[in-house]
Amino acid sequence: xxxxxxxxxxxxxxxxxxxxxxxxxxxxxxxxxxxxxxxxxxxxxxxxxxxxxxxxxxxxxxxxxxxxxxxxxxxxxxxxxxxxxxxxxxxxxxxxxxxxxxxxxxxxxxxxxxxxxxxx
Ligand SMILES: [Zn+2]
Numbered sequence: 602x603x604x605x606x607x608x609x610x611x612x613x614x615x616x617x618x619x620x621x622x623x624x625x626x627x628x629x630x631x632x633x634x635x636x637x638x639x640x641x642x643x644x645x646x647x648x649x650x651x652x653x654x655x656x657x658x659x660x661x662x663x664x665x666x667x668x669x670x671x672x673x674x675x676x677x678x679x680x681x682x683x684x685x686x687x688x689x690x691x692x693x694x695x696x697x698x699x700x701x702x703x704x705x706x707x708x709x710x711x712x713x714x715x716x717x718x719x720x721x
Contacts, residue, residue: 610703612675612682617656619683621646621698628700628711633718635665635672639681642700642713651683651696670697
């Protein structure tokens with residue numbers, strides 16, 4: 602489904618809710634140390650295409666390694682529905698949406714792009 606659409610999404614308990622306009626034509630499956638454990642599938646959007654609707658004051662931030670990415674998660678249910686990072690290709694902030702946390706998305710219909718984050 603290579604089409605830009607507006608989706609709603611959030612964590613499991615509903616504390617964290619957001620709205621995002623994203624193209625799910627390219628969804629990334631990464632094998633880095635954290636993605637391997639989390640099993641997240643990612644779509645990347647510019648900050649202006651993302652709006653946090655609930656839970657901003659509750660989010661916990663996990664960082665490791667070079668600390669370039671804020672792996673945000675809900676302290677109540679533990680789900681990390683999105684992360685904030687700086688685009689390594691230059692430019693500003695990028696929001697990484699965990700596609701598994703979007704409402705009404707048929708995960709089986711997505712084409713996954715493998716990313717070798719482990720080798721970075
Ligand atoms: Zn939650």
